[in-house]
Amino acid sequence: MSLNDTPRANRLHIGLFGRRNSGKSSLINALTGQEIATVSDVPGTTTDPVYKAMELHGIGPVVFIDTAGFDDEGKLGQLRVKKTEKASAETDIALVLFHDADMVEEVAWVKRFREAKTPVVAVVSQIDTLPDKGRALAEKVKDETGLNAIFVSAADRTGIDDVRAELIRQLPENFEQQSITGGLCEAGDTVLLVMPQDIQAPKGRLILPQVQTLRELLDRKCHVLCCTTDELEATLSLLKEPPQLIITDSQVFRTVFEKKPAVSRLTSFSVLFAGYKGDMEYFTESAKKLPSLPEDASILIAEACTHRPLAEDIGRVKLPRLLKKKLGEKINIQIVAGRDFPKDLQGYDFVIHCGACMFNRKYVLSRVTECRSQGIPMSNYGVVIAELLGILDQVELPAKA
Numbered sequence: 001m002s003l004n005d006t007p008r009a010n011r012l013h014i015g016l017f018g019r020r021n022s023g024k025s026s027l028i029n030a031l032t033g034q035e036i037a038t039v040s041d042v043p044g045t046t047t048d049p050v051y052k053a054m055e056l057h058g059i060g061p062v063v064f065i066d067t068a069g070f071d072d073e074g075k076l077g078q079l080r081v082k083k084t085e086k087a088s089a090e091t092d093i094a095l096v097l098f099h100d101a102d103m104v105e106e107v108a109w110v111k112r113f114r115e116a117k118t119p120v121v122a123v124v125s126q127i128d129t130l131p132d133k134g135r136a137l138a139e140k141v142k143d144e145t146g147l148n149a150i151f152v153s154a155a156d157r158t159g160i161d162d163v164r165a166e167l168i169r170q171l172p173e174n175f176e177q178q179s180i181t182g183g184l185c186e187a188g189d190t191v192l193l194v195m196p197q198d199i200q201a202p203k204g205r206l207i208l209p210q211v212q213t214l215r216e217l218l219d220r221k222c223h224v225l226c227c228t229t230d231e232l233e234a235t236l237s238l239l240k241e242p243p244q245l246i247i248t249d250s251q252v253f254r255t256v257f258e259k260k261p262a263v264s265r266l267t268s269f270s271v272l273f274a275g276y277k278g279d280m281e282y283f284t285e286s287a288k289k290l291p292s293l294p295e296d297a298s299i300l301i302a303e304a305c306t307h308r309p310l311a312e313d314i315g316r317v318k319l320p321r322l323l324k325k326k327l328g329e330k331i332n333i334q335i336v337a338g339r340d341f342p343k344d345l346q347g348y349d350f351v352i353h354c355g356a357c358m359f360n361r362k363y364v365l366s367r368v369t370e371c372r373s374q375g376i377p378m379s380n381y382g383v384v385i386a387e388l389l390g391i392l393d394q395v396e397l398p399a400k401a
Contacts, residue, residue: 006061007208008053009360013063013090014167017109018097020069023125026154027097028064031056031163048080049087058168065091070105086339090363093170094118095163097125098141098149110145116366119170122147123163128155178361180216180276182398184267185245187221192236192264194248194256196229208357209269213247232259245396247272250382251314254389267396270382273355275398277364278380284397286377287387290350296330297349299323302367303337304358315354319381326388341367344374351378 016024032054050066065087068080088094094113098106113120122141124134138149150166152159185191195210206214217224225243227235229252236242242261250268260266274283293299303315320333336342345351351371356364371378379387386392 008051008063009358011053011061011063012059013065013092013360013362014095015065015067015087015091016095016097017067017070017084017088018106019071019099022069022097022099023154024097025066027123027125027152028066030154030157030160048083056164058164059171070109088112089366090360091118092172092362093167094120095123096120097123098137099125101137101140103140103144107144110147119172120147121163121166121170122149123152124149125152127151127158128153178276180213180272182272182275184396184398185217185220185222189244190223190239191217191245191247192243193224193226194229194232194246194252195226196249196252209273209355213269213272229255232256236261250385251318253385253391257391265396268382270355270380271386271395272398273357274380274383277356277359277361278353279365279368280397282368282372283379283383284392287379287383287392289377290327290384290387293327293349295328296332297327298332298334298347299350299352300348301333301335302341302351302353303335304354304356305337314381319352319385322385322388343370345371345376346374348376351376352384353378353380355381
């Protein structure tokens, strides 16, 4: 993906779910008009979920997720099914394919998506191979799920336009209206971005949250200035009036807080992404519970990236150091990366998530749901750092999405 492409995490995630050889890959190819998914008569051709970023007419930037059949068998098959389950957690709209009168598993998956508040589109697939073109099967789908199935044949493109139209109709509310800055600024405001370019900053580039925030501020017609931490005072001295808002990297919260003009409001990229990707209210409520954790508390730090840790890494070095300084050396910290997030959280007292710029909002909220349902407080890097520094009540929080 080039620098001009929409990041995958910002695209609508459309997942295809069904049994092996139910026509998932063929449907993706038909929807996109390209041979982007491997099609074969051999059951189990699709193993791990395959993600393909595309532009879909009428919707815009999307990611299709081609999953392994949920009837896969054997030890390897069960591992594939688990990955399909993980893919379902980040699915914004689910296409569930029906191709057999025995639809117990399909009905169970429809129920799973409904419980997660994920829109479902039912598809009777490969109708060119079914008796009476799948009409009896569609009636059973209606009886079992209440869904009106769309008849599809990828071979002759029957129903492809109907599927596209239904995807548009099922678009989650406010999907494109999600805001990073959440009402903290308006046209004409001066906003200063403090962005330390240390060893963790990618050479020649800005990190994704900085780029996305900058773009949104420009779209909002704000006056945007950027500087590194060491140039903060010099940059402020160039301004006739203090900036209305300062957005900083959370790891230099304290430095910027102490040097900023009193009238300038302060937040961080990570705090903004707490609202953009997750549940701001839950994150702040949870952060306030940090001081009351037991002295031997077990804390899980979850990173979206699977990068090689560098010296002074924020999630693996700086944040654990701050936690131990504020909560005591007896706390136990464990770190997971990527999609390796435990389903059973009962061994933990607290979960701290990164800004999750690499995950879509649906997936982050699925993790929030897991924590809520198991009674585990969860917050994110920026909110936690502000709380540990004692400045959370003086940090600007984005409006609830």
